[in-house]
Structure formats: C-alpha cells, structure tokens
Amino acid sequence: MSPANREKITVIGTGNYAISISKLFLHHGHEVIFGSRNPNLNYLKQNLSEFNERNFNVFSIEDAWMQSESIIFLAILADEAIYENFAEKICQLLSRSNKQTSKIIVEISNWTDKNQQISNAERLQNLFKDKLDEKSILSKINVIKAFNLINAYSLSNPFESPTKANLANLEFRVPVAGDSEQAKQKLIDLCAQVGILAYNYGDLQDSLQLEKTNSTTFSEWKIPSLISFGFLAFNFIWVFLIYFYFPKKPQSFSEYLADFSLLSHTNKVLGFTTLNLLAFVYFAYVIASIFQLKYGTKYQKFPSWLDNWLKSRKQLGLLAFLIGTFHAIASLFVTNPQYLKDWHYKLSNGVGRMTLNGELNILTGITAYLLMIIVALTSINSIGNSLNWSEWRFVQSKMGISCLTMGLVHDALMYFRIYNEKDENNYSLVYLVTRVKLIAIYFPLMVLISRFILAYCTPISRRLELIRNGSVTCNQKEN
Ligand code: HEM
Structure with a gap:
C-alpha cells in the first residue's frame, strides 16, 4: 500500500x-x-x-x-x-x-x-x-x-x-x-x-x-416452519384415521394397531407432505398472477398475506426439501417385500424382485428428489448469486415445476397399481377413493394445471406479459 x-x-x-x-x-x-x-x-x-x-x-x-x-x-x-x-x-x-x-x-x-x-x-x-x-x-x-x-x-x-x-x-x-x-x-x-x-x-x-x-433469530423461518410442521402433524393424524376408517377389509382398532407400522406410516405422511408443500410453494405464483390480472397492473401492492406467502417461498421450499430428504432416507428402509409386498412379484416359493411399477416408483422418486436438491441448492444465496437471472429462473421455475411433476408421477404410479389390482383384490369404490395416494394428487395437479394455463393459454399469458412489462391494461384505466 x-x-x-x-x-x-x-x-x-x-x-x-x-x-x-x-x-x-x-x-x-x-x-x-x-x-x-x-x-x-x-x-x-x-x-x-x-x-x-x-x-x-x-x-x-x-x-x-x-x-x-x-x-x-x-x-x-x-x-x-x-x-x-x-x-x-x-x-x-x-x-x-x-x-x-x-x-x-x-x-x-x-x-x-x-x-x-x-x-x-x-x-x-x-x-x-x-x-x-x-x-x-x-x-x-x-x-x-x-x-x-x-x-x-x-x-x-x-x-x-x-x-x-x-x-x-x-x-x-x-x-x-x-x-x-x-x-x-x-x-x-x-x-x-x-x-x-x-x-x-x-x-x-x-x-x-x-x-x-441481529437480535432476531431465524425470524423469517418461524411462520414457514409452523406451517410445514403443523401440516406434517395434521397429516400424520388424518392419514392414521383414514387408514383405520377405510381399510382393505373390516378390522377392529386393536387389529389395526397390531398391524400398524410406525415407519411405513411416517414415510407415507412424509411423501404426502413433501409433495403438497412443494405444490403450496408454487401455488403462490398462481394466486399472485390472478391478483395481477384482476388489478391490470403490476404496480398495485398485493394484500399482506399474499406478500408474506410470496416472501416465504424459499423457506417453505427448503422445508419441503428437508421433509423430502427424511422421506427419501426412510424409503430406503421400507422398500423391501416385508413392508411393500405389492411392489414385488409373487412367486410360488415366496416373493421375487420388484415389479416394473415398483421400479418406476423408485426411479421417479429419485428423479424428483435430485431435482429438488438442485432447486434447494440454488435458493442458498451464495450459490444462487453465482447464476445469472435467467439461469436462476430456469432452476427455480422450470426445474422446480419438473420436480413437482415428477413427484406427482411418482405418486400417481403407486395409485395406478392399486387401481389396476382392484378387480383381483375386490377393492370397494370407497376404498379406492379414500387412498391417500389419490388424495395426494389433487392439489399438486390443480397447481400444475393452473401454471400450465397461465403460461400457455395465449389470452391470459399475453395479458400477464403486458402487465409484467409495466403496461397498464384496460381495467386499470377504467379504475
Ligand atoms: C429418493 C427418493 C424417493 C424414494 C426412494 C421414494 C420412495 C417412496 C416409497 C417407497 C413410497 C411408498 C410408501 C408406501 O406406500 O408405504 C413413496 C411414497 C410417496 N412418495 Fe416418495 N420417494 C422418493 C422421493 C419422493 C419425493 C421427492 C416426493 C415428492 C415430491 C415423493 C412423494 C411421495 C408421495 C406423495 C408418496 C405417497 C404417500 C402415500 O403412500 O400415501 N417421494 N415414496
């Protein structure tokens, strides 16, 4: 110097x-x-x-x-x-x-x-x-x-x-x-x-x-953590009840308990929560787009609940990743014939290797999880900052939506197997419509369809593009 x-x-x-x-x-x-x-x-x-x-x-x-x-x-x-x-x-x-x-x-x-x-x-x-x-x-x-x-x-x-x-x-x-x-x-x-x-x-x-x-500790994590773990606890209870009230065959509570596997139950709840929490993260964009279409401008402030929801997406996404990691690790222990008999070929002398449906379940689960890792890593500031804006958007939006789609396919394949075996196993309609694997599909599917409409339905996507480019559309002028 x-x-x-x-x-x-x-x-x-x-x-x-x-x-x-x-x-x-x-x-x-x-x-x-x-x-x-x-x-x-x-x-x-x-x-x-x-x-x-x-x-x-x-x-x-x-x-x-x-x-x-x-x-x-x-x-x-x-x-x-x-x-x-x-x-x-x-x-x-x-x-x-x-x-x-x-x-x-x-x-x-x-x-x-x-x-x-x-x-x-x-x-x-x-x-x-x-x-x-x-x-x-x-x-x-x-x-x-x-x-x-x-x-x-x-x-x-x-x-x-x-x-x-x-x-x-x-x-x-x-x-x-x-x-x-x-x-x-x-x-x-x-x-x-x-x-x-x-x-x-x-x-x-x-x-x-x-x-x-500096005097607040993880303040921006409080509400997202409460939402995520509250949702997890809530799912744990209702999934427990739904399997009891709508079983494959009638059974008493003590029989249900005797057959109950805490690990397998927790793993189902973790899978369900991961998928739906991820959908919740991407749903914020849908609601924000609806508000912008209604306002006709990007310059009007969102209501505070929506603003907070949009700002918590990173935390919610990382919490979904945490729960997804728990699910991926727990799955390693349940992916065997003792827990998932229906995922394996039935042989005259016992059980064979995994069926094609089972293998596809695992492959789609792993793909969804790998995509989740990439999205989660780029939401960490030091890593995200190394990407330019379009790279960051590509990972957060396109790869995130692909992860949601893959998680949905992973779940739908499992439900497809149950549905496919309905005649063979004499499943009732009530049994079929109350499967958690089916309930897990509704919300993510709705989010994916709405995102698809917002992106590819030309009158809507064109209007949104105009609004985001700073134009003030007709209904704002009328105001
Ligand atoms: C390494 C990655 C993964 C593996 C090995 C895996 C494996 C499994 C297995 C074995 C089940 C069946 C549980 C059962 O029926 O008892 C399952 C269920 C499920 N998984 Fe995954 N999974 C993975 C990642 C994911 C990810 C990233 C998501 C979400 C985005 C997800 C969502 C689900 C859902 C919704 C279910 C259905 C829960 C139910 O049984 O009701 N999985 N997964």
Whole structure:
C-alpha cells in the first residue's frame, strides 16, 4: 500500500471484535492504534502475532483519541454506564482543546434491550449532544453505525489463514447508517480499500433497524416452519384415521394397531407432505398472477398475506426439501417385500424382485428428489448469486415445476397399481377413493394445471406479459 493511502485506524477496546477488525486493516497495510482502559501491549502482540509489531500499538482511551486521525471504531460493550464514561472522557478532551479535527465514531454494537426505543448509536450521539453545548464542537463528532451485522469470527477468520481462496471469498456487505453523508462516504471508501462492500443504509435513526436485525433469530423461518410442521402433524393424524376408517377389509382398532407400522406410516405422511408443500410453494405464483390480472397492473401492492406467502417461498421450499430428504432416507428402509409386498412379484416359493411399477416408483422418486436438491441448492444465496437471472429462473421455475411433476408421477404410479389390482383384490369404490395416494394428487395437479394455463393459454399469458412489462391494461384505466 502506498504511504498516501495508509491510514491510522483507531480501535477503542481490545476484545474479540476489536482484535478482529484490527486484523482486517493490518492485513491491508494500515496502522492500528488501540485505546484501552488497561493498555497491555503484550496481550495484543500475542493476539496479533502474524502482523508486524511496528504497525500497532495501545494507549489509554484519551491518548488513542488524541492520536487518532479520522476513523475510530468503538468496540466496547454497549452498556449505558460504559458509553456514558466514554462520552464523558471524549467531551472533556474536546472542551479542553478546540483544535481537534472532525472524527468519525463507528459504532458496531447490536440491540440488546428489548424495551429500547432508540439504537445504541443514537444513544451515544445523544450523550455527546447532552454533554457538549457548543455546536461547533459537536459537529466534530459523527457517530455512524456499521459492521454490526458481521461477527468477530467471520471478520478475522480469512486473515488467520490468508489463502487466495479465503480472501477471494470475502463477501461482506456492510450497511452504513449515519447523519453525515461525508462521514459515511469516508467509511465506505475505506471499506472499499480493504475489499468490503459498504453502502449507505440511511440516517442514524435507521440504525435501530440494523441493530434489531441481529437480535432476531431465524425470524423469517418461524411462520414457514409452523406451517410445514403443523401440516406434517395434521397429516400424520388424518392419514392414521383414514387408514383405520377405510381399510382393505373390516378390522377392529386393536387389529389395526397390531398391524400398524410406525415407519411405513411416517414415510407415507412424509411423501404426502413433501409433495403438497412443494405444490403450496408454487401455488403462490398462481394466486399472485390472478391478483395481477384482476388489478391490470403490476404496480398495485398485493394484500399482506399474499406478500408474506410470496416472501416465504424459499423457506417453505427448503422445508419441503428437508421433509423430502427424511422421506427419501426412510424409503430406503421400507422398500423391501416385508413392508411393500405389492411392489414385488409373487412367486410360488415366496416373493421375487420388484415389479416394473415398483421400479418406476423408485426411479421417479429419485428423479424428483435430485431435482429438488438442485432447486434447494440454488435458493442458498451464495450459490444462487453465482447464476445469472435467467439461469436462476430456469432452476427455480422450470426445474422446480419438473420436480413437482415428477413427484406427482411418482405418486400417481403407486395409485395406478392399486387401481389396476382392484378387480383381483375386490377393492370397494370407497376404498379406492379414500387412498391417500389419490388424495395426494389433487392439489399438486390443480397447481400444475393452473401454471400450465397461465403460461400457455395465449389470452391470459399475453395479458400477464403486458402487465409484467409495466403496461397498464384496460381495467386499470377504467379504475
Ligand atoms: C429418493 C427418493 C424417493 C424414494 C426412494 C421414494 C420412495 C417412496 C416409497 C417407497 C413410497 C411408498 C410408501 C408406501 O406406500 O408405504 C413413496 C411414497 C410417496 N412418495 Fe416418495 N420417494 C422418493 C422421493 C419422493 C419425493 C421427492 C416426493 C415428492 C415430491 C415423493 C412423494 C411421495 C408421495 C406423495 C408418496 C405417497 C404417500 C402415500 O403412500 O400415501 N417421494 N415414496
């Protein structure tokens, strides 16, 4: 790095985060000075042994502040008293000498107190406002929020074993919130120098949203998980009841229980749930298209339930994949004559190999599952980002629909076998119409037919295309 670009970065604190962030700058040739209540250079030397000792040093907080250039990372506990103490020290320094240049304090903490109405960064800014009466001094301090979405481990890990692959895979995106455009731009430029993509997120009051982001755990998974596992549990019960109330031949509850296989039952429920959950994911598109046709424009907002459903498709799809994986593994154990006698040839001296129908069931099941793996993999951001828009759409839409079709064929083939054997086994009409394999077909088939109509029925597909290209069709003009 040329000396002109070399900056002196100040880090207040010597904890994990302070060490991690210093590694980022030391690795790129900047100098780092630490500010600590108990300066201990040996401790830092041990933790930063891979870097040249001349490039870092530690001082008291006041001295580090006085020596700092423009950017100061505040990596101390976001505790009310600790922030108060820090602000007090800095305000005393600022009041004593008004020769100091403008400083940017990068506040990196996360939201901790659920009752908190403002962000930690705003709280710090307010402390300065309260303590510094003079506007001219106050304008020298710019608190900005950044880096709170990256944890210490991910930040420092690539520099501990700085291989080409490790460094090339740095994919940090850093939203920056603050009231001074200049200060934000300065940090964004510095980040660009060290290979981090920082961008303007908004004013300091928007930092509350950033802090809250990290305080929620898998929030976007809650409702999809409830729907998926609720549906699974519900299916487990009604499939249990339907096999009891509509059996091959009349039987008492105790006979039913004696014959009941938990593994086989669970496997049926898993297969049913996977197929119908997948159909549910693709049904959202059908409903959204109907709304767009009704509105006659793409610019009208969907109702919130539909909006949430559309936004949860990734989670629902991945949960369907999880349940499908469970089904595929469980199937390995039930695909034998002890569990699936009808799938195998009956020989005079026992059972033979699998029938053609059985083999087709397995082959279609495996094909559906492989397609599901590809669709699931591309919905993971890091993999999906490596595809261009049309590739991503091809996988998510065409391959996803092929997976749904293959799952449907997999199920329909099983029902076809039952239907084919109806005379041989004297199956009643009630028995035939209550098979779970038949019930499993209805919803996915309806989704596939509607998707087909939306894509290939010219008047509808043409109108949808116009709407999605931004045209406003007749019924919107009438409104
Ligand atoms: C490695 C992949 C797969 C294998 C080996 C496999 C195997 C099986 C087997 C052996 C059954 C019969 C269960 C029984 O009657 O007791 C079954 C049922 C079923 N499978 Fe699969 N399957 C696979 C993947 C899938 C996938 C990806 C889907 C959905 C997209 C699916 C949907 C179904 C459905 C709906 C049933 C009918 C459930 C019922 O009996 O009512 N399967 N599968």
